[in-house]
Amino acid sequence: xxKSPGRWSAETETHVxxxxxxxxxIVWHGRYxxxxxxxxxxxxxxxxxxYVQMKASGYIWPVIDMRLRYIASAxxxxxxxxxxEIVEWESRLKIDYLITDAASExxxxxxxxxxxxxxxxxxxxxxxxxxxxxxxLGVAPS
Amino acid sequence: xxKSPGRWSAETETHVxxxxxxxxxIVWHGRYxxxxxxxxxxxxxxxxxxYVQMKASGYIWPVIDMRLRYIASAxxxxxxxxxxEIVEWESRLKIDYLITDAASExxxxxxxxxxxxxxxxxxxxxxxxxxxxxxxLGVAPS
Amino acid sequence: xxKSPGRWSAETETHVxxxxxxxxxIVWHGRYxxxxxxxxxxxxxxxxxxYVQMKASGYIWPVIDMRLRYIASAxxxxxxxxxxEIVEWESRLKIDYLITDAASExxxxxxxxxxxxxxxxxxxxxxxxxxxxxxxLGVAPS
Amino acid sequence: xxKSPGRWSAETETHVxxxxxxxxxIVWHGRYxxxxxxxxxxxxxxxxxxYVQMKASGYIWPVIDMRLRYIASAxxxxxxxxxxEIVEWESRLKIDYLITDAASExxxxxxxxxxxxxxxxxxxxxxxxxxxxxxxLGVAPS
Numbered sequence: 001x002x003k004s005p006g007r008w009s010a011e012t013e014t015h016v017x018x019x020x021x022x023x024x025x026i027v028w029h030g031r032y033x034x035x036x037x038x039x040x041x042x043x044x045x046x047x048x049x050x051y052v053q054m055k056a057s058g059y060i061w062p063v064i065d066m067r068l069r070y071i072a073s074a075x076x077x078x079x080x081x082x083x084x085e086i087v088e089w090e091s092r093l094k095i096d097y098l099i100t101d102a103a104s105e106x107x108x109x110x111x112x113x114x115x116x117x118x119x120x121x122x123x124x125x126x127x128x129x130x131x132x133x134x135x136x137l138g139v140a141p142s
Numbered sequence: 143x144x145k146s147p148g149r150w151s152a153e154t155e156t157h158v159x160x161x162x163x164x165x166x167x168i169v170w171h172g173r174y175x176x177x178x179x180x181x182x183x184x185x186x187x188x189x190x191x192x193y194v195q196m197k198a199s200g201y202i203w204p205v206i207d208m209r210l211r212y213i214a215s216a217x218x219x220x221x222x223x224x225x226x227e228i229v230e231w232e233s234r235l236k237i238d239y240l241i242t243d244a245a246s247e248x249x250x251x252x253x254x255x256x257x258x259x260x261x262x263x264x265x266x267x268x269x270x271x272x273x274x275x276x277x278x279l280g281v282a283p284s
Numbered sequence: 285x286x287k288s289p290g291r292w293s294a295e296t297e298t299h300v301x302x303x304x305x306x307x308x309x310i311v312w313h314g315r316y317x318x319x320x321x322x323x324x325x326x327x328x329x330x331x332x333x334x335y336v337q338m339k340a341s342g343y344i345w346p347v348i349d350m351r352l353r354y355i356a357s358a359x360x361x362x363x364x365x366x367x368x369e370i371v372e373w374e375s376r377l378k379i380d381y382l383i384t385d386a387a388s389e390x391x392x393x394x395x396x397x398x399x400x401x402x403x404x405x406x407x408x409x410x411x412x413x414x415x416x417x418x419x420x421l422g423v424a425p426s
Numbered sequence: 427x428x429k430s431p432g433r434w435s436a437e438t439e440t441h442v443x444x445x446x447x448x449x450x451x452i453v454w455h456g457r458y459x460x461x462x463x464x465x466x467x468x469x470x471x472x473x474x475x476x477y478v479q480m481k482a483s484g485y486i487w488p489v490i491d492m493r494l495r496y497i498a499s500a501x502x503x504x505x506x507x508x509x510x511e512i513v514e515w516e517s518r519l520k521i522d523y524l525i526t527d528a529a530s531e532x533x534x535x536x537x538x539x540x541x542x543x544x545x546x547x548x549x550x551x552x553x554x555x556x557x558x559x560x561x562x563l564g565v566a567p568s
Contacts, residue, residue, distance in 0.1 A: 018164065018335055019172060019321050023218075023477075025165045029489040030459030037303050037456070051302055051360060051449075063455040067493045076165075076335060160477055161463050165335075171347040172317030179314070179445050193307075193444055193502060205313040209351045218477060306444065307451045307502075314445060360449075 008137065009085035010043035013102050016078045026073035032109050033066070036097050039082035040113070043095065049136040057132040058120050061093060065114040071107045079103065089137060091128055092116045150279065151227035152185035155244050158220045168215035174251050175208070178239050181224035182255070185237065191278040199274040200262050203235060207256040213249045221245065231279060233270050234258045292421065293369035294327035297386055300362045310357035316393050317350070320381050323366035324397070327379065333420040341416040342404050345377060349398040355391045363387065373421060375412050376400045434563065435511035436469035439528050442504045452499035458535050459492070462523050465508035466539070469521065475562040483558040484546050487519060491540040497533045505529065515563060517554050518542045 014035060022028040044050040054061055074080060079102035088094035097111040117126040117133070134141045156177060164170040186192040196203055216222060221244040230236035234256050241251040259268040259275070276283045298319060306312040328334040338345055358364060363386035372378035376398050383393040401410040401417070418425045440461060448454040470476040480487055500506060505528035514520035518540050525535040543552040543559070560567045 017318070017322060018325065019170055019318050021165045022160065023163050023165060023167045024486060024488070026488075028161055029492065030161060030456065030463070033456030033459060034301070034303050038301060041302065060450060062450070062452075062496065062499065064496045065494070066455065066496075068491070070488065070490045070492075073488070159460070159464060160467065161460050166344060166346070168346075171350065172314065172321070175314030175317060176443070176445050180443060183444065202308060204308070204310075204354065204357065206354045207352070208313065208354075210349070212346065212348045212350075215346070302448065303454055303456060305449050307447050307449060309449045312445055 007086075008043065008047060009083065010039060010046050011081060011083045012039050012042045014038055014080050014082060016074050016076055016080065018076060021076060024073075026075055029068070029070060032068055032070075032099065032111070035080065035082050035099055035109075036066075036068075036084070036111055036113060039084040039097065040095055042082075043084040043086065047136045049133065053136075055120070057130070059117045059126070059130055059132070060120060061115040061117055063113050063115050064092075066111070068109060068111040070109055072101075074099075074101075074108055080108065081105070086137075087112075088114075089129055089133060089139075090141075093129065093133065149228075150185065150189060151225065152181060152188050153223060153225045154181050154184045156180055156222050156224060158216050158218055158222065160218060163218060166215075168217055171210070171212060174210055174212075174241065174253065177222065177224055177241055177251075178208075178210075178226070178253055178255060181226040181239065182237055185226040185228065189278045191275065195278075197262070199272070201259045201268070201272055201274070202262060203257040203259055205255050205257050206234075208253070210251060210253040212251055214243075216241075216243075216250055222250065223247070228279075229254075230256075231271055231275060231281075232283075235271065235275065291370075292327065292331060293367065294323060294330050295365060295367045296323050296326045298322055298364050298366060300358050300360055300364065302360060305360055308357075310359055313352070313354060316352055316354075316383065316395070319364065319366055319383055319393075320350075320352075320368070320395055320397060323368040323381065324379055326366075327368040327370065331420045333417065337420075339404070341414070343401045343410070343414055343416070344404060345399040345401055347397050347399050348376075350395070352393060352395040354393055356385075358383075358385075358392055364392065365389070370421075371396075372398075373413055373417060373423075374425075377413065377417065433512075434469065434473060435509065436465060436472050437507060437509045438465050438468045440464055440506050440508060442500050442502055442506065444502060447502055450499075452501055455494070455496060458494055458496075458525065458537065461506065461508055461525055461535075462492075462494075462510070462537055462539060465510040465523065466521055468508075469510040469512065473562045475559065479562075481546070483556070485543045485552070485556055485558070486546060487541040487543055489539050489541050490518075492537070494535060494537040496535055498527075500525075500527075500534055506534065507531070512563075513538075514540075515555055515559060515565075516567075519555065519559065 020031045081100045081102040083098045093115040099109040162173045223244040225240045236256045239253040304315045365386040367382045378398045381395040446457045507526045507528040509524045520540045523537040
């Protein structure tokens, strides 16, 4: 299968809140996981396969791997641009992320998450993504 | 019914973590809600009616009212004593809380939460606490 | 002084995220404190006296009292309207909040927070709000 | 330099709280970052170089890289064992983590974090760990 980078991607913005800051007056590193989920939700909405549709399709998709690379810090009131892109889907759903300063496009964080399908009925992990994901993506299974 | 203050009470301790601090280097005021839930869980375990038993009994008990009074701040590494006590139960479950510095007993926060039973089957709010709560408390319904 | 309700008010919206849900699939009650802070930030920006300007003015304004009344629950993907209004300012800064469903205006949560000024230099609590607050509000001290 | 695995390691336990659960009734994947920080704090206390001592030494140590591998899920009331071990220190501080079920030792999560020193005075990142870290670890700089 021919991977087309950017074929399924989304972006949104968020505003750094006081409650996400640590004593260094920067966003605590663990809170970036929320930013990833915000833009992942926007991305999954574009393919009509977010949390509600996943459950309705008989699958949950837990995150099994997550990596974050912190390049710069974010501070109070800063407007952040959040980008997400599906980069793998055949056996697992891998999404890459880039968080930048919305004004300057300066890079702040790079990240990726990997999710696998678990069939709700059997609680078994799927070693190939279920047909519903291919349908939602509009591609043929390999 | 004769209310016996302290009849159902519990205490535990927690350690202030870095991720709960705000830029003032004190615990962000919203994170005290977690401390309340930690000691409420200990209290509800003592009457064998915590989240799991609530669901098994056919009821959920959402918080409908919460009040916090902040007296002093808590800082990194501080050991806190958390106390909770059931003060009402006949028509709703009201719990009072006191958070103190574990070493000095200096008061940090006072709080209360009020929960009501909702029957899972009907989604209806109960205007009198269901019999299971009285059984767990070992008291007769009024 | 003649209190004009609504003279200083603000509103914004937020989208319920997966990470704010609890096992009941509704927003965990403690996370509403974040919603309060989001709209309080918008409100304080309108009078140019948010966190950064507070510190620059020589004062911090910790929350000393917070009350929340939960009327209905909020669920995944719901769009919420957040409103905040300054209702007291002379000796303390009291803000009332109303959170509603953005589409139906159905009430979800009512809340209030009270903050007092602490002078950074002396660490002393102010029993009357400092002149800077009256300047920012454009009113004369009483 | 001869790396001695396990030379600097620590363990502690934590109890899964309701507020850390998601709608699947398991700990939301992002909240494991808190568990990492809890045991990292215990580990850094053993070498007397936790947040307070870091600042006093003139350095902050932001996390620049974090990886988590989720093996199994954790549920309400579960007791977790958290382990951390320093595995690199010469140019950066890398810590590996293992989270297991406290009773069965079943593996739940593996993770690592990498921190680098930034000199507070100059805001410059250190490409070699500052002497204070070697002193705290009781080893000679390479």
